[in-house]
Structure formats: C-alpha cells, structure tokens
Amino acid sequence: MISFKNLIHIDRSAETPIYLQLHNAIINMIKSGVIKSGAKLPGTRSLSLQIGLHRKTVIAAYDELMGQGWISTIPAKGTFVSDKLPEVKPRGQGVGKGLKIEAGFSFEERKYLHRPYAQLPSMLTIDEGIPDVRIAPIVEILRHYRSIVSRSYNAKYLSYGSFFGDDSLREVLANYLQETRGITCSKENILITRGSQMGMYLASQLIHQKGGFSIVGETNYIAASLTLTDAGASLLRVRVDENGLNTNDIQALCEKHKIKSVYVTSHHHHPTTVTLSPERRLHLIELAHQYGFAILEDDYDYDFHYQRAPLLPLASADEGNHVIYIGAVCKIIAPAIRVGYMVGPTDFIAAAAHLRRTIDRQGDTILERALAQMIEQGDLQRHSRKALKLYHERRVHFHQLLTDHLSEFISFSVPEGGMAFWVTLKKDMNWEAIAKTCLENQMVIPDWKNYDSHNSGHNGIRLGFASLNFEEQTKAILILKSAMKKESQN
Known part of the structure; x- marks a missing residue:
C-alpha cells in the first residue's frame, strides 16, 4: 500500500492552489512509476484523511486529473489510473526528489566553449572594461519606450515584426553611421542583432560553415576565437604590436593558405587596447581585395576615444564589399540593453537575417524603436558625450593609481580610448x-x-576602469597591491 502521506507534500504558502499541488503530485507519481498504470487510487474521503486536506480539495484534484485523462472512475469499483498509460519503472530518487544533473540521452558537449563566470555582483569587481550601468540613461529609455506602448496605434509593434530588425532603427542607424563613422550604407545593409556577439556568430556561421582558415591576433578576444572555432574555422594567429595586427604576417599566411576571414578589433584591439594604424588598415583592405577574404571588424568601443578624433573604421574605406562591420549600443548604455547591429553587403545581410530566424525570430521591437527615437532626438549622443567625459576622468585617475601603487609589479601603456588598461x-x-x-x-x-588561450605566456590581463568611481578604484588598487606584494614574496 502506497503511503500518500509521505509522498505528497503540500505548501500552503505557495501561490499554486492546493488542489493543483495535489494534482501535480499525483501526476509526478504516475510519471515516475510510483503509481502503476491501472492502479486503484484511494477514495476522496480516504485520501483527504491521509494527507490532511478537505475532501472538496481532493475532489477538485481528481476532477482535473480525470479531465486530462490521467485517471478514470468505474461505478461501484473506484478510481483508477488510466490503463492506457504506458507502464513506467520506478527510477532514481523517488517522486520529484532527484536533481536533474546528468542527461539520460546523448548530446555533443563543446567543452572548449566552457568558460567560468566569476563576476559576483555582491563583491567589488575589476571587470575587463564595461560601462558604468549606474549612469545608464534609463529615464530616457523608459520615456521613449512608454511613449510608444502608450499609444494604441502602436499595438502592431507588439506582434511579429521583421527579422531584419525594426525598420525605423535600421534607417536611423544608416544615417548615424554615416555621420559618426563615415560608413555609407542604407537600411538594406543593416541587420539588428541582440548585441555584437550575435552578429559575430551569424557572420562566422555563414563564412565558415564549410571550414576554412580565419586569421586572428596572437592575443585576441576569446569570445570571437571560440565563435569562429565553433563555426568550423581553423585559426591562424599573427603578431600584435603597438600598431595592431601585423598585416605583413597576414599577407604571408594568405600566400600559403586560402583565408576566408580576418577578425580585427581595429579601434582598440581586444585585449591589448592598441589601435590599428592607418597604414595597416589600408594594407588589410588591399589584401582582402586581392585574396577575397572577409574582414570581420568588431568595433565594440568606437565611441570612447580620449586624445584625438578616432580613426574611421575599415568599413568606411571599403569599396570592394569585403568588410562586415559589427557594433552595439551595449557598450554605450549598458550590457543588458541587448541591441547591436551588423553592416555588410545586402546579400550577406539577407542571408544572416534568414539564419538569425533559426535561433531568434526577432528582437525587442519596442526597445529598438525607442533607441531609434533616442538617436533621432540626440539622447544617445548626449549620453555618449557625458560618459566619454566621465570615463576620461576615471582613466586619468586609474592611470595615477597604477603608477603610484603597482608600477613595481606591472608594465602598461595608457590607452588612447576604450574602458580598460592592458597590464x-x-x-x-x-x-x-x-x-x-x-x-x-x-x-x-x-x-x-x-587572455592567453593558446599559452603564449605574455602574463597580461585587462583591468577595466570605466565602471568604478574614484573611491572604488582606490580600494581596488590597494587590494591588488596587497595581493601582488604577497605574491612577490613567495
């Protein structure tokens, strides 16, 4: 005889109605094989006494089970589990107690994609260079968002939309990129993505579906390396110096191999923060034309440059349609605002849009439309200027702290832009x-x-300064100083 009292646990403080808790518990017992197909269940009066519930609650649960076909009642005989259900052998930890840790089926686990996520919001954190979310223009975003959803004629934007992204944002971005980055494009050249990583994924999948070689720096953004590898690319590495990727090394590899893509963070190389020189930019574009490869230009922090006007992206000088330009507003506003964009030839953007449908039907149309209004009305540009001023001040302060407290342990150069030092x-x-x-x-x-996935031994990491105020920077550097002193004495 099954002891329902020990197997059914009711939480009277839960939001789920008690009769549904009982209903769910009985289904779990059937699914796990504790109650067999065709088995007789206790009468409603008997079960109510066993588990301490009102009989009407048990009746409601039985009615629900019966309506769904789990149980049936035979007059003058009682209530039974449906004999049409397959017999299940009891397994594991019992009813609803087993933690689902290991899958009972086979699947391909890509171990190389596994990376620890160590950031703990409750602790002081030196990140690798992200914006300070405390200054995010939330009021402006909410104002535009609210103005859209509050108008009944905008209800259509709550339904399915274009998988290319919101048309208004694509049109606004085309003008914005022309004005700020010198990139000549129309909305047909733009795909809205959920951050730059989605753009990187889509481009890699399209270019490297059948494998091929991709060139990256000896130091490289690890997410890009993993994304290219997962798409099927074989990575070839070239030197990175104070002028960025060594394009002579790239040329030498092109003479030996059929190169399909070159990944570059041209504005501030990730992770070392160096800027690709004008000479190497022109050389790289010429190599792309000569050897027919795609340039994946990840311009993740173009808007933050402190000493002079930033160099225009490679995409602004590309007349042969070889550059795929990837950017996002995440770095300007906050990482959680997952809106990015990919700019490229119309046929490539169309192919990427159709591929995007297989993993994400569309983005957040209302948020995209709100961002379009922010750009049109200058809110995003005003926030960007405010953030640039603040981060410049924080860069100066962080530089002084590194010089005063850590110079005996580390070497570094002052970055011309971005949100991190390479130390x-x-x-x-x-x-x-x-x-x-x-x-x-x-x-x-x-x-x-x-930062050293292929064990070159450079012993460098990125230390972000933008998300820390002066007090937090000082506290963080003093902790680092203490840790470094301890390590130097071992």
Missing part, C-alpha cells in the same frame, strides 16, 4: 595566486586564462 605582470609572478588573494579580500579580477 603585464612580471614574469616571475602569477595572476592565479593574485586572483585568489583578491577573492579572499572580497574582490574579483578578470580571469587571466581568457
């Missing part, structure tokens, strides 16, 4: 030990392994 630790010291000491002092630093 190189002395060769006889270890980032892992330093990170452990920092964590003991309630602070998280970036994972050094993300």
Whole structure:
C-alpha cells in the first residue's frame, strides 16, 4: 500500500492552489512509476484523511486529473489510473526528489566553449572594461519606450515584426553611421542583432560553415576565437604590436593558405587596447581585395576615444564589399540593453537575417524603436558625450593609481580610448595566486586564462576602469597591491 502521506507534500504558502499541488503530485507519481498504470487510487474521503486536506480539495484534484485523462472512475469499483498509460519503472530518487544533473540521452558537449563566470555582483569587481550601468540613461529609455506602448496605434509593434530588425532603427542607424563613422550604407545593409556577439556568430556561421582558415591576433578576444572555432574555422594567429595586427604576417599566411576571414578589433584591439594604424588598415583592405577574404571588424568601443578624433573604421574605406562591420549600443548604455547591429553587403545581410530566424525570430521591437527615437532626438549622443567625459576622468585617475601603487609589479601603456588598461605582470609572478588573494579580500579580477588561450605566456590581463568611481578604484588598487606584494614574496 502506497503511503500518500509521505509522498505528497503540500505548501500552503505557495501561490499554486492546493488542489493543483495535489494534482501535480499525483501526476509526478504516475510519471515516475510510483503509481502503476491501472492502479486503484484511494477514495476522496480516504485520501483527504491521509494527507490532511478537505475532501472538496481532493475532489477538485481528481476532477482535473480525470479531465486530462490521467485517471478514470468505474461505478461501484473506484478510481483508477488510466490503463492506457504506458507502464513506467520506478527510477532514481523517488517522486520529484532527484536533481536533474546528468542527461539520460546523448548530446555533443563543446567543452572548449566552457568558460567560468566569476563576476559576483555582491563583491567589488575589476571587470575587463564595461560601462558604468549606474549612469545608464534609463529615464530616457523608459520615456521613449512608454511613449510608444502608450499609444494604441502602436499595438502592431507588439506582434511579429521583421527579422531584419525594426525598420525605423535600421534607417536611423544608416544615417548615424554615416555621420559618426563615415560608413555609407542604407537600411538594406543593416541587420539588428541582440548585441555584437550575435552578429559575430551569424557572420562566422555563414563564412565558415564549410571550414576554412580565419586569421586572428596572437592575443585576441576569446569570445570571437571560440565563435569562429565553433563555426568550423581553423585559426591562424599573427603578431600584435603597438600598431595592431601585423598585416605583413597576414599577407604571408594568405600566400600559403586560402583565408576566408580576418577578425580585427581595429579601434582598440581586444585585449591589448592598441589601435590599428592607418597604414595597416589600408594594407588589410588591399589584401582582402586581392585574396577575397572577409574582414570581420568588431568595433565594440568606437565611441570612447580620449586624445584625438578616432580613426574611421575599415568599413568606411571599403569599396570592394569585403568588410562586415559589427557594433552595439551595449557598450554605450549598458550590457543588458541587448541591441547591436551588423553592416555588410545586402546579400550577406539577407542571408544572416534568414539564419538569425533559426535561433531568434526577432528582437525587442519596442526597445529598438525607442533607441531609434533616442538617436533621432540626440539622447544617445548626449549620453555618449557625458560618459566619454566621465570615463576620461576615471582613466586619468586609474592611470595615477597604477603608477603610484603597482608600477613595481606591472608594465602598461595608457590607452588612447576604450574602458580598460592592458597590464603585464612580471614574469616571475602569477595572476592565479593574485586572483585568489583578491577573492579572499572580497574582490574579483578578470580571469587571466581568457587572455592567453593558446599559452603564449605574455602574463597580461585587462583591468577595466570605466565602471568604478574614484573611491572604488582606490580600494581596488590597494587590494591588488596587497595581493601582488604577497605574491612577490613567495
């Protein structure tokens, strides 16, 4: 005899009605094989006494089970589990108790994609260079969002829309990119994505579906490397110096291999922050024309340049339709505002849009339309100027802290733009030990392994400054100083 009292647990404080909790519990018992197909269930009076519920509650649960076909009643005999259900053998931990840890089926696990996520919001964190979400223009976003949803004639935007993205944002972006980056394009050249990573994924999948070689820097943005690898690309690495990717190395590889793509963060190389020089930009475009490869230009922080006007993107000088330009507003506003864009030849953008449908039917149309209004009315540009001024001040302060407290342990150059410093630790010291000491002092630093995935031994990491105010920067550097002193003495 099954002891329903021990197997059915009712939470009277839960939002789920009690009769549905009982209903769900009985279904779980049937699914797990505890109650067999065709088995007789206790009468409503008997079960109500066993589990301490009102009989009407049990009747309501039985009625629901009967309506769904789980049980049936035979006059003068009782209530039974449907004999049409397949017999299930009891497994594992019992009814609803087993944690679903290991799948009972086979699947392909891409171990190389696994990376730890160490950022803990409750702790002081030196990130790798993200905006300060505390200054995000939330009021402006909400104002535009509310103005759209509050008008009844905009209800159509709550339905399915274009998988290319909201038309108004694509049109506004075409003008915005022309004015700010010198990129000549129309809305047909633009696909709205959920951040730049989606653009990188779609482009990689289309270009490397049948494999082929992709060139990246010896130091490279790890997410891009993993995305290209997962798409089927074989990575070839070239040197990175103070002028960015070495295009002579790229040319040498093109003479030996059929190159399908070159990935470049031209404005501020990720992770080292160096800018691709004008000479190398022109050389890279010429190589693309000569050898027929695509340039994947990830311009993740174009808007943050402190010393002079930024160099225009490669896409602004591309007359042979070889550059796929990838950007996002995430770095301007906040990482959670997942709106990005990909700019390229019309046929490529159409192919990417249709591929996008297989993983994400469309983005947030209302948010995209709100961002279009922010750009049209200058809200985004005003916020960008405000953030640029603030981050410039924070860069100066962070630079002074590094010089005053850490110069005996690290070497670094002052970045012309962006939101992070690239710092190189002395060769006889270890980032892992330093990170452990920092964590003991309630602070998280970036994972050094993300910057040296192929074990070159450069011993460098990115230290972001933009998301920390002066007080937080000082506290963070002093913790780092203490950790580095401890490591240097071991």
